[in-house]
Amino acid sequence: MAIKHQTPMLDELEKGPWPSFVTDIKKMAEAGKEACADLLGQLELSYKDKEGHWKHGGIVGVLGYGGGVIGRYSDVPELFPGVEHFHTLRVNQPASKFYKTERLREILDIWNRRGSGMLNLHGSTGDMVLLGAFTEELEPIFGEMTSKGWDLGGSGSALRTPSCCVGKARCEWACIDTQDLCYTITQEFQDELHRPAWPYKFKFKISGCPNDCVASIARSDCSIIGTWRDDIRINAEAVAAYAGGELAANGGAHGQETKLDIQADVVDLCPTGCMAWDGKTLTINNAECTRCMHCINMMPQALRPGTDTGATILVGAKAPILEGAQLGSVIVPFMKLEEGQYGDLMDFAEKAIDWWDENGKNRERIGELIQRLGLSEFLKAVEIDPDPRHIREPRSNPYIFYKEDEVPGGFQRDIADYREKHAR
């Protein structure tokens, strides 16, 4: 089919070695998909204007769900009728994003017939994002989707689609079953995911170890990160092989030809200085190890996390709006999370969310609420004792809010008693 819009600027993005989304979309436009043609046309206009051309939101959705669909309309619909409506559906991805092609095609097929044919694999939260549907198609898409066993993810002041790293499926370091956790949490919270009822959004992300390959510590209100309590496992033979230059440094991450200098690259870079190497034996003072993963990353064939595994739970990460970005803060230093035994986690999540739900202002993330009311208040709400592991350093200002019952005699005093001893 002939090209509907000239896109001289976008055409520049067909050049170069990186795969071109323009080439991709153009092909589909040329194959007759009007939405794709008009999407390119409108994008070209945005390139010319240096301004986007989508209207602000719009409340659309599927019956009985409060989220999962983001409304979007063109602000130049007469020029680009194919994207006059361009709503997205957030489809909940399978945990850690493995696909059986047969199953993925269920979605592709629905989307080809009823949507724009454009998608994001995946959205930043983790969903399969179907980009561009007309309002009237939403309900049919949803019907077809669910009948095939797919469901929408979250949006609005609700739980957002949880996500996780590849974990035990293909990583030797996973200390927890990230997929199972992700799936279980998603299932447990189906109502909260689909029916916004909270002060604002809430995200769970789960990484199998402190490398945090799903960036949970930066992007999730509740970040669950695998860790261990016992000793790093050492394979002395493999240590010797690294020392002898038989194995590549850092699992080959710097090329197979880059070998390891155990002293300089491992021991000297250990942040706690708890390792020693005498040219023959590598020893770790595990009590002083903070499980940063550096040594394990450097020598994957020689070192492995311990076997008494579980997770550290951090709360409060978020992007800057409104009060500035936050990273997650340690709340539960260690929680056992054996497969299927997630009761403690669910209890914790419930307490945390209840407290936030009760105290949070409109559009206040849990991390901001903790800032406003204090970390201590939050710890009390989730019934966790204060621990130096909650903090990087103790307070340096002297402004302690004592409660009346902490002080002998309480707060009530009589000025007359005072004046009896101290003349005015």
Added chain:
Amino acid sequence: MAIKHQTPMLDELEKGPWPSFVTDIKKMAEAGKEACADLLGQLELSYKDKEGHWKHGGIVGVLGYGGGVIGRYSDVPELFPGVEHFHTLRVNQPASKFYKTERLREILDIWNRRGSGMLNLHGSTGDMVLLGAFTEELEPIFGEMTSKGWDLGGSGSALRTPSCCVGKARCEWACIDTQDLCYTITQEFQDELHRPAWPYKFKFKISGCPNDCVASIARSDCSIIGTWRDDIRINAEAVAAYAGGELAANGGAHGQETKLDIQADVVDLCPTGCMAWDGKTLTINNAECTRCMHCINMMPQALRPGTDTGATILVGAKAPILEGAQLGSVIVPFMKLEEGQYGDLMDFAEKAIDWWDENGKNRERIGELIQRLGLSEFLKAVEIDPDPRHIREPRSNPYIFYKEDEVPGGFQRDIADYREKHAR
């Protein structure tokens, strides 16, 4: 003379190896000084009550001065008439606190005759603090004092008595003439020292090198700290002597028997890692040195600061009241301060103080004002270009306040123009 008050609790403080202020005061009380006797008596009462017994302030002073005297009255004067009035005079100490006994006796003599005989050598700001005078004695004391060449220091919303480390008088590391600077500043600001006219107090402190022996970086609104721009001077022979165990580590600070391991104690502890030691030669990559003093402290006979000396000026240190404690922040990374050539410094101080005076709220220290209006605003006021040396790290939040003239087309826009391109 017989003891006026029983002081069983205070008597406990006569025991032990550390010199006892109680024993000292008791002696003077026994020698007939009523103020001393009553001071002990009242202090004993405070020990019993676990509450102090001084009234709140009281405005007293000497003619024409707004500060230098702190009013104080007993709240149990009938019991302790000798300390019914117990005002302090802050007498400006000589820079770095050397005394010729003859001169010091001038003060002791006046104070013996007209005051309580109690003093602090010295107050936390640096003054000689004469503790305990009756109101009617203030003016005579002042008259006698000035006739001998002594003057009061500061109090109230004024310049406070500047102070400095021993510097060139007895320290090999002084990069600036701390005494001369301290004296010159004090003299230049006599009016501001004696007549409170600012939003709050303002302190200068001057240390000869980054060891900061007068704790200026923690306690002074304007902290002047000596430093250098060229290379650390190395005496290779002395280096060899340290290596050979002939010289004690750290100038004997750990005992003459503690010797230096140049690699472990110096090179490995250099915070920038800019030193190297091959067992024979010590080399310093001076470009990467941050002049922390560690290596020089460790080997005073081998290493010395460079010769292109001057000062780093930091602004804003203070105690916690109100907004929390602050350390000084680098404002002038380097200023030459050759003896007597302090024009740049005075210009700088004037600009800084003027800005504070104009913008500061009542009881707002300059450091708090900088927090409120922004470090950038202060840099503009003192006409200093922004420099990465002003900060530990660049901003991490995206909330930049652009000014209208920085943005092409300015801030005024017409909604009609916008709507022409973007339908509602």
Added chain:
Amino acid sequence: MQDRITDIGPPKYDEMWPDVIKDNYGKWLYHDILEPGVLLHVSETGTKLYTVRIPGTRLMTTDQAEEYCKIADEFCDGYFRFTTRNNIEFMVTDESKLEALKKALADKGNMPLGGTGAGVTNIVHTQGWVHCHTPAIDASGVVKAVMDDLFEYWGSHKLPAQVRISLACCLNMCGAVHCSDIAILGVHRKPPVIEHSHLDKMCEIPTTIAACPTAAIKPSKEEVDGEVYKSVTVNADRCMFCGNCYTMCPAMPLADADGDGIALWVGGKVSNTRSMPKFSKLAVPFIPNEPPRWPTTVKIIRQIVEAYAADANRYERVGEWAERIGWERFFEKTGLEFSHHHIDDYRFAATTWRNSTQFKW
């Protein structure tokens, strides 16, 4: 309606696994990156699993997705996966299949192996002008231009450590842009232009006022063409262009061809490896929008990457490097200008000042 299926959640993960994953779940022993884009994972069962990684554009058509499905069908028993950074991974257990797969991908032309180890992997990004209503920049176009330029680092392991680049098209930062080695951020620089004649109809005034973190918005009455409307005014001096008002109220758009552009941030990280996670810090406050290929942005990012490549120690992330050499050296070595905008003036500003005489000339 009564048969309507809801709240079933996503398909269970193990429906999506090939047998090799089922059989070796939780049994992996170690991995080895054989070459850029090719991982080997060895299981305690003795199984060897080869993973081949190619770039995903994230924004793609169903046709493109079908392409991946076909490859997976041909080589991987009909299974494949996406990474957390939108790359695509094909897995095979047999070394001979690995070679065939690599060849097939090479033949495609737009499926170059890479994204592993000490290089630049895919840029995590957001919608830009392709879908969102608040962007200050496009997303996919900028990513394409930057990755074309940095392509040599996609398929090689020659950087000191991994360099994670992210892009968000507005301050909402839909991504981990605030903790990336290099972050590309769309920023507005003009206060909202207000449509007084419609504001009261389109927005809730109290919510709009409450949305502003700096309390720059006040209620007002405004006359337009002789008619008086309830509306709001913005104190431009207090506006820091966060766009939060627009999120709450469509009658207050910020987008502007001259006002909008890119800010670059550096030195963030997420992993707990060696140093604790860190926020990204401002490197370049503003670069104008230069579609279609954003040459200035591309150039400056290369400048940063090259300065880092030349100067950092091996195994040192960008932020670790900057902190070790000091930010004064970072600006010197990258050739970037330091300005007032780099000095924080938000809530924790005072914690970022230099409270020490320690710095380098």
Added chain:
Amino acid sequence: MQDRITDIGPPKYDEMWPDVIKDNYGKWLYHDILEPGVLLHVSETGTKLYTVRIPGTRLMTTDQAEEYCKIADEFCDGYFRFTTRNNIEFMVTDESKLEALKKALADKGNMPLGGTGAGVTNIVHTQGWVHCHTPAIDASGVVKAVMDDLFEYWGSHKLPAQVRISLACCLNMCGAVHCSDIAILGVHRKPPVIEHSHLDKMCEIPTTIAACPTAAIKPSKEEVDGEVYKSVTVNADRCMFCGNCYTMCPAMPLADADGDGIALWVGGKVSNTRSMPKFSKLAVPFIPNEPPRWPTTVKIIRQIVEAYAADANRYERVGEWAERIGWERFFEKTGLEFSHHHIDDYRFAATTWRNSTQFKW
């Protein structure tokens, strides 16, 4: 009145110098601490200057000061000095005089040599119950009790590094208490008790209200003995006992025998040596006032010093030690309890939380 001398400032420093200082000003080459309390400074002129340091109590009588003058007259040509930490230094150029001086000091009994190098020097402190109106504790008495106990470290060089102890008797912190290796701080824990019948007469109500950093004070009308007064009320939940209201208004005293006591802080430093200057951090939130010898405070300080002495590396200050081993270990090794009060909840609180999985079990 017309002959009144004003604004002459202090005597010029060089009037106070012995010849040896005049002759060697700015010429010193190096120093060596010969033994605890005895410094040698060597000048490029060849001059050797011996300094002997003894403790000052800071709070002293003119008689005591006269004692120092006499020693200075006898051994030091009538010159001596005070240090920035209120110690007293006598200087001689002649080794034989040094011995005589040392002997004379030893004979005094209360003039023990020390305060140099890797030990505990004098405690910088404030007024306490001896002079100020806002203290929560005494100053001189606590200092005496603590120094008696730590006396072995005054005259020796056996600690890992210098340990600087400071005391302030209220949150005004008249001293560098906020940046000390160990800080003793007087704290109130009861909100002000208000003298409604006199407040309006004694204080300016608006200034009093403005003084409160947490906005806990509100204007009010109060009835006392049938008469109604303009006064203020304090919202006790918002009061953090800073005493700033009392500074502005004498009708609002905080002092209370049960409420007041000591908080201990650790790990601050001022020098730019190795690590940058640091604030002290909370170690023990509250210890009751125990005059005359504050045994619990004395005991806990010793506990901290001993844990530090046993565990720190040489040349490592208390704060450097705590940061290296981690605060979880600090509390373990010192045997101190960690409580809610240790968790910051003031302005920069969020910057003190643990944003990483890095910690020790």
